[in-house]
Amino acid sequence: MFSFSFGLLMLFNMTSNITDAFIIRNEFNAEHWKGESISCRIMTMWGLRRQRLIHDYSLVGYILAPNPTIMSHAIKNKKFAHEQAAERLIVKLLLSPSLNGNAREIEKARLIDRFHQEFGNFTGRRGKFDRSHIWITAADPSEQAYRWHQKYSLHCTEVLGKLACLVTSKILGIGTAERNWKQIKAVKSGQRTNTGMDKTKKQVLIYSQYQQMKAQARFKKLLCAGKLWNDDDFKSMKMDEHCKEIEDALEVDKGIRKGNIRIFKTWVEGWEKRVLGPSGDEIFEARLIRKYGGLKWFDPDNNVEFKAHPNKMYFEKRRGNNRYLILGILDGFDLDCDENHESNMNLWEPWHLSDDFFEQITQYYKDASDVLCYSKEPDVCESD
Numbered sequence: 001m002f003s004f005s006f007g008l009l010m011l012f013n014m015t016s017n018i019t020d021a022f023i024i025r026n027e028f029n030a031e032h033w034k035g036e037s038i039s040c041r042i043m044t045m046w047g048l049r050r051q052r053l054i055h056d057y058s059l060v061g062y063i064l065a066p067n068p069t070i071m072s073h074a075i076k077n078k079k080f081a082h083e084q085a086a087e088r089l090i091v092k093l094l095l096s097p098s099l100n101g102n103a104r105e106i107e108k109a110r111l112i113d114r115f116h117q118e119f120g121n122f123t124g125r126r127g128k129f130d131r132s133h134i135w136i137t138a139a140d141p142s143e144q145a146y147r148w149h150q151k152y153s154l155h156c157t158e159v160l161g162k163l164a165c166l167v168t169s170k171i172l173g174i175g176t177a178e179r180n181w182k183q184i185k186a187v188k189s190g191q192r193t194n195t196g197m198d199k200t201k202k203q204v205l206i207y208s209q210y211q212q213m214k215a216q217a218r219f220k221k222l223l224c225a226g227k228l229w230n231d232d233d234f235k236s237m238k239m240d241e242h243c244k245e246i247e248d249a250l251e252v253d254k255g256i257r258k259g260n261i262r263i264f265k266t267w268v269e270g271w272e273k274r275v276l277g278p279s280g281d282e283i284f285e286a287r288l289i290r291k292y293g294g295l296k297w298f299d300p301d302n303n304v305e306f307k308a309h310p311n312k313m314y315f316e317k318r319r320g321n322n323r324y325l326i327l328g329i330l331d332g333f334d335l336d337c338d339e340n341h342e343s344n345m346n347l348w349e350p351w352h353l354s355d356d357f358f359e360q361i362t363q364y365y366k367d368a369s370d371v372l373c374y375s376k377e378p379d380v381c382e383s384d
Contacts, residue, residue, distance in 0.1 A: 057170050059085040064122075064164040066138035066148045075123055086119075086163070087112050093166050094159060111159050118160035128156040144168075223271075225283050261369070264295065266358040267376040276322040280315045288313050288324055295371070297328075297360040304330060306349070311335065314350040326351040 033043040063074045063082050074082075090111050099107055121127040125135065134152045137143055145168035154161035195203075274284060293310040306328035314327040327339065333347045351357055365371040 056085040056089050057167050060089055060163070061145070061167045061170070063119075064149070064160070064168060065145050066135075066152075067141075067143075067145070068135060068139050071123065083116075086115065089167065090115055090159065090163060094162060115159040115163065118157045122153070122160060129153070225287065262371045264291070264361065264365070264371055264373050265376070266362050266373050268353050272353070276324075278317060278322060280322070280324070285313050285315075285324060292326055295361055297357070297364045299360070306330065306351070309333075309335075309339075309348075312339075314339075316350065326353065326357070 033040045033047070059082050062070070063078055063086070065071060065074065091108060094111055095104070095108055121129050129152075131152075134148075137152075138148055146165050149161055149164040149168065154165055272288070274281075276284070289309075289311065292308045292313075295308045296305060298305050307330075309327040309329050312327055313324040316323055316325050328349050328351045329339075329344075330347045333339075334341070334343050337343055339348045362373045362375070365373055
């Protein structure tokens, strides 16, 4: 936030022939900087802008910045003008306007004295500021000065914390205003001034239709990935990131929460009927694994128990009928190796999504408490 002013102060500090009076006071000798050198050009630009940049808020924000680099530079280059700026802002922002006469002067002196005491602890990292972790946070370039003071100085100081939050939260740049002026100029000048009601209505309808199509495309993409909900949805329903409110309301008879029971639909759902290319679809495969991965069933023909591979499906390539099959594995299958590895020979078998397959899974989990199998009711509309 104060990087521009800080950079200018660094420049002045490195330039030996620029006095403290020029940096702080309204003194600028334009005749001294006439020339074509880069120094003269920089100082000419600075002279035109310094009065708007060097003010009480920037001076006080400079000495109250918690970043270690800026703080060390401020300690070495702090002048009496910085203290005067801080005292003026204390009177302006913190001194109660209801005080009058001698009581006002006494309270003013107390607040200023308290500020200097707390400022000494702040720069010397003493007292409440003698904590190493807060300065590690302050060294983060993305840490905003007012946020840091809000967390680490506001609650433990009387004057410095409040003053720092008020001062360092000010927006010193005019970028936001310039962007707003640009938008207003685009509306009040140029071709937009001749836009009639009918044309404006058409533009609004076209834009709204575009946004709807964009939202539908995004929803379809999330649907294919099996992600219909995000963190914002849970926040809007007053749920935490672990869905605690849902868990508290969904306990079942045996003391097992509903969230721990796996719901399995024993039919090929609408979203599974998808045309695939010769390379398959990783997102679609992940969604199939989410439904079938880890399920068990008993094969009565071979008298063995199969388990669906928890991390992989078997892709069968057929001209015009590419599809994923269940990769059924037997006990002893090495999940770290491919199914075609010699250690996994004769320990796996592809299974089609047939009625017999779903019936075997239903029979296997008939009396189980961790998997609940649902059968499709006839003449019921199915949603993807």
